Amino acid sequence: xxxxxxxxxxxxxxxxxxxxxxxxxxxxxxxxxxxxxxxxxxxxxxxxxxxxxxxxxxxxxxxxxxxxxxxxxxxxxxxxxxxxxxxxxxxxxxxxxxxxxxxxxxxxxxxxxxxxxxxxxxxxxxxxxxxxxxxxxxxxxxxxxxxxxxxxxxxxxxxxxxxxxxxxxxxxxxxxxxxxxxxxxxxxxxxxxxxxxxxxxxxxxxxxxxxxxxxxxxxxxxxxxxxxxxxxxxxxxxxxxxxxxxxxxxxxxxxxxxxxxxxxxxxxxxxxxxxxxxxxxxxxxxxxxxxxxxxxxxxxxxxxxxxxxxxxxxxxxxxxxxxxxxxxxxxxxxxxxxxxxxx
Amino acid sequence: xxxxxxxxxxxxxxxxxxxxxxxxxxxxxxxxxxxxxxxxxxxxxxxxxxxxxxxxxxxxxxxxxxxxxxxxxxxxxxxxxxxxxxxxxxxxxxxxxxxxxxxxxxxxxxxxxxxxxxxxxxxxxxxxxxxxxxxxxxxxxxxxxxxxxxxxxxxxxxxxxxxxxxxxxxxxxxxxxxxxxxxxxxxxxxxxxxxxxxxxxxxxxxxxxxxxxxxxxxxxxxxxxxxxxxxxxxxxxxxxxxxxxxxxxxxxxxxxxxxxxxxxxxxxxxxxxxxxxxxxxxxxxxxxxxxxxxxxxxxxxxxxxxxxxxxxxxxxxxxxxxxxxxxxxxxxxxxxxxxxxxx
Numbered sequence: 078x079x080x081x082x083x084x085x086x087x088x089x090x091x092x093x094x095x096x097x098x099x100x101x102x103x104x105x106x107x108x109x110x111x112x113x114x115x116x117x118x119x120x121x122x123x124x125x126x127x128x129x130x131x132x133x134x135x136x137x138x139x140x141x142x143x144x145x146x147x148x149x150x151x152x153x154x155x156x157x158x159x160x161x162x163x164x165x166x167x168x169x170x171x172x173x174x175x176x177x178x179x180x181x182x183x184x185x186x187x188x189x190x191x192x193x194x195x196x197x198x199x200x201x202x203x204x205x206x207x208x209x210x211x212x213x214x215x216x217x218x219x220x221x222x223x224x225x226x227x228x229x230x231x232x233x234x235x236x237x238x239x240x241x242x243x244x245x246x247x248x249x250x251x252x253x254x255x256x257x258x259x260x261x262x263x264x265x266x267x268x269x270x271x272x273x274x275x276x277x278x279x280x281x282x283x284x285x286x287x288x289x290x291x292x293x294x295x296x297x298x299x300x301x302x303x304x305x306x307x308x309x310x311x312x313x314x315x316x317x318x319x320x321x322x323x324x325x326x327x328x329x330x331x332x333x334x335x336x337x338x339x340x341x342x343x344x345x346x347x348x349x350x351x352x353x354x355x356x357x358x359x360x361x362x363x364x365x366x367x368x369x370x371x372x373x374x375x376x377x378x379x380x381x382x383x384x385x386x387x388x389x390x391x392x393x394x395x396x397x398x399x400x401x402x403x404x405x406x407x408x409x410x411x412x413x414x415x416x417x418x419x420x
Numbered sequence: 421x422x423x424x425x426x427x428x429x430x431x432x433x434x435x436x437x438x439x440x441x442x443x444x445x446x447x448x449x450x451x452x453x454x455x456x457x458x459x460x461x462x463x464x465x466x467x468x469x470x471x472x473x474x475x476x477x478x479x480x481x482x483x484x485x486x487x488x489x490x491x492x493x494x495x496x497x498x499x500x501x502x503x504x505x506x507x508x509x510x511x512x513x514x515x516x517x518x519x520x521x522x523x524x525x526x527x528x529x530x531x532x533x534x535x536x537x538x539x540x541x542x543x544x545x546x547x548x549x550x551x552x553x554x555x556x557x558x559x560x561x562x563x564x565x566x567x568x569x570x571x572x573x574x575x576x577x578x579x580x581x582x583x584x585x586x587x588x589x590x591x592x593x594x595x596x597x598x599x600x601x602x603x604x605x606x607x608x609x610x611x612x613x614x615x616x617x618x619x620x621x622x623x624x625x626x627x628x629x630x631x632x633x634x635x636x637x638x639x640x641x642x643x644x645x646x647x648x649x650x651x652x653x654x655x656x657x658x659x660x661x662x663x664x665x666x667x668x669x670x671x672x673x674x675x676x677x678x679x680x681x682x683x684x685x686x687x688x689x690x691x692x693x694x695x696x697x698x699x700x701x702x703x704x705x706x707x708x709x710x711x712x713x714x715x716x717x718x719x720x721x722x723x724x725x726x727x728x729x730x731x732x733x734x735x736x737x738x739x740x741x742x743x744x745x746x747x748x749x750x751x752x753x754x755x756x757x758x759x760x761x762x763x
Contacts, residue, residue, distance in 0.1 A: 218597070230694070232597075234577070234595075234597065252577075254561070254575075254577065254695070254696070255696060256693060256694050256695070256696055257693045257696065257730060257733065258693060258694055260693050260727050260728065260729065260730040261607075261690045261693050261694065262607040262609065262686060262689075262690050264604075264605040264607055265608060265614075266605065266617070266621075266627075267614075268614065271608075271610075271611065271614050274609070278609075281728065282728060283726070283727070283728040284609075285727070285728060343605060346605075347604045347605050348694065350599060350600045350601060350603050350604050351573070351599050351601055351604065351691065351694050351695075352597070352599065352694075353597070353598060353599055353600065383626070384603050384626070384628070385603065385624065385625060385626040385628060386603065387600055387603040390600065
């Protein structure tokens with residue numbers, strides 16, 4: 078089909094393809110249409126192409142103006158592979174299925190970062206009100222940290238040349254800087270944590286941040302605590318452990334949840350020192366959301382700000398929890414909007 | 421004096437004010453004039469104003485076109501204070517002394533980062549040739565890590581909008597992102613390192629990266645090793661310890677130097693994962709330079725790349741040691757040039 082048939086009257090499609098689930102929605106008039114947001118278990122499809130095709134058919138969409146797909150994987154030019162299920166996501170296939178000339182593939186953390194200027198307040202819980210709130214932080218750097226299948230972070234910088242003193246919004250250049258923070262050394266501070274670190278290193282040759290700060294990491298913490306306390310494991314999934322930890326119905330799930338949050342606070346604090354995100358720190362991901370009450374505790378903030386001489390600096394950062402699972406879709410919409418502005 | 425008297429025929433002055441020493445030079449025809457580069461011990465002056473005044477007098481300079489001063493301290497609007505010697509460095513005072521209307525104050529790591537696109541090859545030693553060398557890395561993100569009086573890092577991003585596929589140099593926006601990396605949790609991985617961490621925490625309430633990765637940190641490492649090995653301390657300064665470690669003339673200074681480099685490699689690796697600097701990692705600072713032969717060892721690279729599943733990614737980064745002490749002056753020149761381009 079020719080590009081002339083892609084006009085602004087058409088809808089666009091956005092999707093967030095995770096390791097386990099895919100979120101997908103239609104965009105019309107530069108807005109996500111709430112009734113079109115669907116969540117699918119990837120296990121029910123043999124490929125992303127099949128999922129997209131079946132979604133568009135159900136929504137009665139023949140052709141799209143554009144598509145933006147966020148993927149929990151590195152993007153290699155015009156395609157990406159979801160390693161855990163051998164799904165190849167390819168621009169040309171999407172162009173064919175969505176009958177559309179313009180397709181953007183982005184990493185899921187890039188999408189999350191791109192969403193940070195656009196998340197509705199109702200999709201967040203403020204965990205800590207930093208002293209930076211009193212100044213204008215709307216254009217300051219924001220970061221998103223996410224614990225889900227793995228752990229990672231991304232920076233959203235709203236930059237102008239440093240010599241422009243009172244920039245207009247048009248003088249800003251929004252851009253995202255990706256990372257591989259899940260592979261940073263797990264930061265330990267005492268003998269118990271060293272014991273945990275050694276147990277993880279014995280299993281995985283090394284103890285990185287995401288060996289603790291992920292769904293599997295929470296399960297590892299619980300299993301390690303059961304072994305240490307010579308208790309039989311009662312739970313087999315991160316979701317069950319998180320639920321039990323929040324309900325306080327088992328001392329070992331509670332300890333696992335608290336240990337997870339202690340490491341999360343420490344890592345978030347270390348990354349705040351590396352990025353200085355005066356625009357805010359956003360915590361994201363399924364495991365993160367599952368531990369909401371523990372993240373709202375004063376211990377979490379104490380562990381986050383516990384950076385010695387920099388404790389006052391740490392108190393300047395706003396800390397938010399993203400409660401919605403659709404945030405990457407907002408980032409996909411932002412990516413489509415920015416692309417339109419540029420071309 | 422009026423701004424009309426500041427014209428391009430005049431020289432500009434740049435300075436890098438550290439905790440201990442000040443480097444200062446004159447700029448003419450957009451170049452640092454080599455014969456004007458001077459190093460001063462701050463102890464010989466009662467204030468930066470006195471230092472600047474005496475330098476300009478010695479160089480027979482009545483007035484300057486502009487001044488850029490890099491300072492090892494946070495900049496608060498129009499001034500900065502060197503905390504260790506109570507020096508107030510103030511824009512208006514510099515304007516008066518240099519008879520100049522345009523003064524830029526920047527943080528020293530901001531200056532180092534701004535220099536990264538302009539450092540002559542002769543001012544660096546390549547410690548590791550990463551696989552990213554084969555692609556065009558000139559516009560990719562660069563970082564500088566420095567161990568001196570303290571430890572810190574800064575990112576230099578050369579950004580365009582992510583949707584511009586083959587940007588021209590004019591479409592790039594160079595900008596620096598600062599950090600407080602010295603206060604990140606010291607990353608430890610075994611029982612010996614935990615013992616060191618506990619000794620540092622006992623003294624300072626907490627063990628941060630710069631408690632090891634700084635001049636005082638190297639001294640601490642040596643003193644701790646002497647205590648652990650029940651040996652009398654033979655050296656009292658980081659410079660002496662570094663020299664002895666390089667000369668291999670004392671097993672304990674050697675161990676201190678090796679432990680310093682092990683932590684430096686690990687921290688540099690962790691920060692590479694946080695920043696993904698495909699344009700290169702530059703190691704800077706007096707203590708760093710003092711340990712050059714140890715940084716050139718294969719152990720350093722092994723410890724840098726030891727990130728489990730990400731070892732191949734780690735091998736993509738170019739690693740350089742900055743051998744010159746005048747790099748921040750190059751960054752000051754860059755800051756003056758960028759400012760001129762914008763206005």
